[in-house]
Structures are given as C-alpha cells and as structure tokens.
Amino acid sequence: IVMTQTPLSLSVTLGQPASISCKSSQSLLHSDGNTFLYWYLQKAGQSPQLLMYDVSRRFSGVPDRFTGSGSGTDFTLKISRVEAEDVGVYYCMQGIQLPTFGQGTKVEIK
Amino acid sequence: EVQVVESGGTLVKPGQSLRLSCTASGFTFADYAMSWFRQAPGKGLEWVGFIRSEAHGGGTAEYAAPVKGRFTISRDDSKSIAYLQMNSLKIEDTGVYYCTEGTYGYWGQGTLVTVSS
Numbered sequence: 001i002v003m004t005q006t007p008l009s010l011s012v013t014l015g016q017p018a019s020i021s022c023k024s025s026q027s028l029l030h031s032d033g034n035t036f037l038y039w040y041l042q043k044a045g046q047s048p049q050l051l052m053y054d055v056s057r058r059f060s061g062v063p064d065r066f067t068g069s070g071s072g073t074d075f076t077l078k079i080s081r082v083e084a085e086d087v088g089v090y091y092c093m094q095g096i097q098l099p100t101f102g103q104g105t106k107v108e109i110k
Numbered sequence: 111e112v113q114v115v116e117s118g119g120t121l122v123k124p125g126q127s128l129r130l131s132c133t134a135s136g137f138t139f140a141d142y143a144m145s146w147f148r149q150a151p152g153k154g155l156e157w158v159g160f161i162r163s164e165a166h167g168g169g170t171a172e173y174a175a176p177v178k179g180r181f182t183i184s185r186d187d188s189k190s191i192a193y194l195q196m197n198s199l200k201i202e203d204t205g206v207y208y209c210t211e212g213t214y215g216y217w218g219q220g221t222l223v224t225v226s227s
Binding site: 050 | 145147154155156157173174208213215216217218219220
C-alpha cells in the first residue's frame with residue numbers, strides 16, 4: 001500500500017493551526033471495523049513517537065491539540081495551535097497490510 | 111513502564127553478518143508480535159519485518175522485500191528478547207534500526223548499523 005502525504009513541508013506561526021494529509025492507495029478499513037492508520041512525530045535526533053492510532057485515538061500522553069480524522073483512504077492530522085515542541089517530521093503509517101509509511105512532512109516554526 | 115532497548119549495531123563490511131537484539135520489559139512479551147524498522151541517514155522510516163507471537167501466529171515472521179532472504183527475525187520469550195539476524199549486508203542496509211512491540215506504540219532509541227568497506 002502506497003501512502004502519500006501532503007504537504008512535504010509546512011511552516012507555521014506559533015499558536016496557529018496546522019494540517020497534514022495522508023492518502024492511501026487502498027482502503028485501510030479492516031473487516032473487524034478497525035482502520036489501521038497511525039501518525040508519528042520524529043523530533044530531531046530522536047526516535048519516532050506515536051501520536052495517533054486507529055485514525056483518531058490519541059496515544060498515552062499526547063496533548064489534545066492533536067486530532068486525527070478520516071476514513072477509507074483519506075486521513076488528516078490537525079494541530080489546533082502549534083507549539084514549539086511540535087517541530088519535527090510527521091509520518092503516517094498503515095498497518096492493515098505489511099506496514100508502509102508516507103514520505104514525511106517536515107513542520108517548522110515560521 | 112513499557113521499554114524496548116535495541117543493541118548490537120556497529121560498523122561492518124559489505125557481505126558480513128550482524129545480529130541485533132531488542133530487549134523488552136514492562137509487558138507480557140510472549141503475547142505480542144515484535145517489529146523491526148529502520149531509517150537510512152537523512153531518509154524516512156521503513157518497516158523491515160515482524161515476528162508474530164507463538165500464541166497468535168505460531169511465531170512466524172514476515173519481511174520487507176529488500177531484506178527477504180537475507181534477514182531473519184527470531185524471539186526468545188524466556189528472555190523477552192527479539193533478534194534481527196542480518197546476513198549478506200549491503201551498503202544500503204546502513205541506518206538506525208528500531209524495534210517496537212506489537213501495537214507500534216513503544217520504540218527504542220535505535221541502534222546504528224553502518225555497512226561500509
């Protein structure tokens with residue numbers, strides 16, 4: 001499954017919203033009703049950290065300014081008010097088949 | 111607290127072998143699949159392979175196309191360790207290797223593998 005993220009880079013003013021799109025080449029909806037779409041943030045020099053799983057479920061400790069939405073093949077990660085600590089590269093990943101990632105979206109502060 | 115710690119990365123020559131370890135704690139290791147990912151310098155994330163639990167998949171493994179036939183994942187449930195045996199290493203296998211538990215939620219700090227002559 002090919003995952004396509006847009007944009008590939010994003011420059012955001014502190015306190016402003018940001019949005020990243022992720023499209024999959026096949027539906028990520030499993031027959032059990034789950035949709036296996038994950039979002040990660042990788043800060044400079046660090047391991048990836050899970051933000052969202054099953055499209056819209058926040059992982060432990062993830063602030064509620066992060067929201068995941070979408071279904072089927074189209075997904076979006078939104079940050080309601082960007083903070084300095086949100087800088088890094090965001091990846092979407094599908095887990096319905098052997099995992100594949102989007103290219104990554106680099107988020108920086110304007 | 112769930113933790114996974116990768117180890118074993120080092121500098122090797124093309125064609126050589128290397129075994130990485132992923133030591134887990136804070137969860138019932140035997141109940142979960144374990145996955146390996148990697149990241150080449152300056153590049154994105156790539157899934158390498160995973161091994162299912164004995165209970166939920168007979169301990170079978172799946173691999174990404176670039177490593178199939180060269181890499182083997184195994185597990186020792188008595189020690190809570192997953193292994194990545196890498197044979198016939200190529201320059202393009204260079205990168206940081208990460209392991210995660212079955213939910214993909216907990217990642218280690220990674221271990222660097224450099225394949226260079």
